[in-house]
Amino acid sequence: MKIKLNNKLKYLFIAAPIVFATSCKKDFLNTSPDTALPIEDAFSTPARILSQVNGIYAGVKSGQFYGGRYLIYNDIRGEDFIVNKPNGVTGLDTWRFNVTSGTNEVVNLWGAIYAAVNRANLVIEGVAANASILTPAVAKQYVAEAKFSRALCYYSLLQLYAKPYVTDNGASLGVPLRLKGEKDLTGNDLKRSTVAEVYTQILKDLNEAEPDLALTLAATRASRNTAIGLKTRVYLSMGNLASVVTEANKIVSPTAPFTATSGVANKLETNIATVFAGSYVGNEAMLSLPMADLDAPGTQNQLAYYYNVESAGGNQEFFLNPTGILANAAFASASTDARKGLTAVVGTNTWLTKFKKPSPYTDYIPVIRYAEVLLNLAEATVTSDPVRSIALLTAVRQRSNPGYVFPATDLLPANLKNTILTERRIELLGEGFRSPDVMRLGLGFTAKSGTQGSAPAIPFNTAGYIWPISSTEVQNNKLIVQN
Template identity: 25%
Template sequence: MKTKDTTANGRRSFLRNAGVYGLSAIAVPSFMATFLAGCKKDFLDREPLDQISDESFWKTPQQLELAVNGVYAFLKAKNTVDMENLGDNTIYPPSSDYQAISSGNYDFTRGTLNSEWVGHYNGIRRCNHFLENYEKAQGVTDVKMKQYAGEVRFMRAHMYTYLVFLFGDVPLITKTLIIGDTEIYGPRTKRTEVVDFILKELDEAATGLPTTYAAADLGRITKGAAFAWKARVALFFEKWSVAETASKAVMDLNLYQLYTAGGTATCYNDLFTYKGKVSNGTNKETILVRRYLIDVYLHNLSRECQVPDQTSRFCPTKALVDSYLCSDGLPIDKSPLYSEATYADIFKNRDPRMKQTILSPGAAWGGRDDGDANADTNANFNTPKWDADKKGCITGTGFYFTKYVEISIVGAVTKDANDIHHIRLAEVLLTYAEAKFEQGTLTQTDIDNTINKLRDRVGMKRMVIAELTAAGLDLRTEIRRERRVELAFEGQRYYDILRWKQGSLLAQDVKGMKKSLVESFNQQFVNTIPTDANGYFVVNTGRRFDVNKNYLWPVPFSQKQQNPNLGQNPNW
């Protein structure tokens, strides 16, 4: 990385202090033990990249691999799931940046806005730097060169994707900026132009990426990942034919299969536990993953879902619970199978994915004492806990997640190594179906080859267009419901709400279970929780969504201070 200050001290000072477009110090990330099966430890112990000159670094195959691996540090990790709290599927009742953004009660000074902006531009700078220098290395095959460039181009497109999803127009920077470059204080690039760049980058990346890797390189970006990410971007911006073509390209690779190990009763849930880790060999569904390794690189998701002495960080909302169909394929307001006479009844006769996503009575859990009359620690969940006695996991809505929860880890009071799944075949199938529908070309055969494969996986009644029509159900609504249910708690819901222009859903009160279903001996702990006219807990209120501003985040205050030419999004 070059600057116009040629002194070592001046150069390092600039890298430490500059904050625009990723002009900050970047050290070799320690997590890359996940990917560096072929790198030597003594090389990792040397100076970080921001203290090595370009003249001394870009020479060997090992250096080039290290540089590529460093880019993977910017692949979103558990934060992918954390951002589920931006939508209407989950809530963490205490105040947080995500809750403020979700509720529309925030301004451009929120720290999360700037951390997303700076984090992605840090990664983009790393990518630009690599692409400017990688061809200097000697002794690297042409195939490997194209692979490395493909991985880095994908990552650059990946980070620009989040920027345009959230901020709209953003500066399109494709070179390593140095002091004096006019781009540092330039205006934002139109969103449409950045999207075109992203799609082109993914096409170019795909040409050099392999379809598979050896076991030592599991988790690296593949050709299928480039196609699948392109489909996601195209779907967001209503480029239906592009989304259809890209998702079909993934399907035509014939490499990916829905995870079915363990059978219909558990396979969907197992995919998100240690059983579904890509290193196990049985998971052929996941296309892009952030791998975690036991005792090397861990997160805390399992415990945050069922934290044994506090409030769960992810509480499923009534809106999510109600979205699951009954086992006859009808919504709860139309099906004769649905009952809410007891808490346990809510889970009966429902889409099997509901119990494999949301904790149901009788299921194993790690939250210690639950809300039943027993004072001892429970291995199985019976009823939600409301007593803040620090003896068990409290819920803010009456519901808990079991998806992404490794029960043994919660009980062991330690961090876990569940893989975080960025893209899997299920999403690609849903994208293909939605893109076909929006073009008016969706057939029953298409549904059988996409949505019904997801339903068959768990033993759910198949979707039949004629039956939906007879029941007075809207096909678009049901396709969108399928996406919500299948991808719940995977960080997708907020972006779907934005692209479907359903921001009004975020303005609604967040609700939980019916108060009357709380056992009598627990009523004392819920007396102060407000309810709506029908007796459901109101967990969060005072929410708003301005259609003239809230479909985009504002340009962060600190970025505006550094570069007034960025302007601001409408009505911010």
């Protein structure tokens, strides 16, 4: 009896595993993540397609790109900032023109911009393939937003990795033009298009986008006026003043108070402080990239971290050069200009406090402001329509300093352009305009120094004037030609 029982138990030992094994699910080897979607589902609903459009903006908003560093690089290359924390990770070598093709700024910005380009390209293709689940207008609008974003990306690439258009009307090498979505192993090798070819593509994208974009939309996405605004910037960079005027006229009324009469009712905010505090998407904002506690720029990318004072949560990486734009009377102690209120003195240095949110640094990023468009138009009309030019300049100035009257000499035909350019530096300080402005004007970068280091003068188009192409691009794209 006992033996029998044992034998039965024995069979149980054998049988149990076999029963268990055969009952195992057939899809034992089919696993997938619970936090990411398969590509098949990425365009499956209108909501997801909209999310993908937002995803392009999120790519532009990367802390390595427009979410922070792109603006910082463009400002610290200029003469208005002095390094306080000589740290290779936070732009020291950009500031002192010491970057190589392998410097992290050069490699990371290149990668971040093209990642956004690829997202735009994938959306353009994905919307086309799934147009049936969207209304035609919405489908067109999404493609237009993608094209707008792509144009912004290529424009940004040209500002650091290629010689300015004015050098030779764009005959120099630009960047590779990627216009198709990339997701497999093919297509690594692509030659650089010329600067002119890239600008042509940028304008093509913007012109195609303009009619299809939403007439009005919150400033965190591109609407029709946003594309027009960007075109004024692009044409100004190309020195095509007539086109700046043509485009700007679509959104700037002939006389003050200057406003956009179609699309979003863009106009200057009454107080500049409003632009950088609280309502980031008011009428002045033509494109403003949102930040949130759960969607912040990321470590060492944040504008406020670089510029703001430590007591307000900044890291005081760069201060305002006393011999730069800070020397302008608008920042003098007696000045009542509201823009002086966007700086603060700590110790012997003055710091830019325009971006003021402490960690995790959720200041929205101003990409295009109506004030810029006004100044673009003012600059474009210096010769053709000096009266309107002066009116535009005055509008920007008097918004921050209502009682201010420009000295007559500043407005003489010979000086007006300089006065406008100076106003740009005051108005757009810290918003990523200085280096592109220096370059489109055919100027050199001036020398600058502080206790923590010095940067040499870089004459127009000499070594260091533009960045090298990213070393990882050179390594993996056999058709690339280094600067």
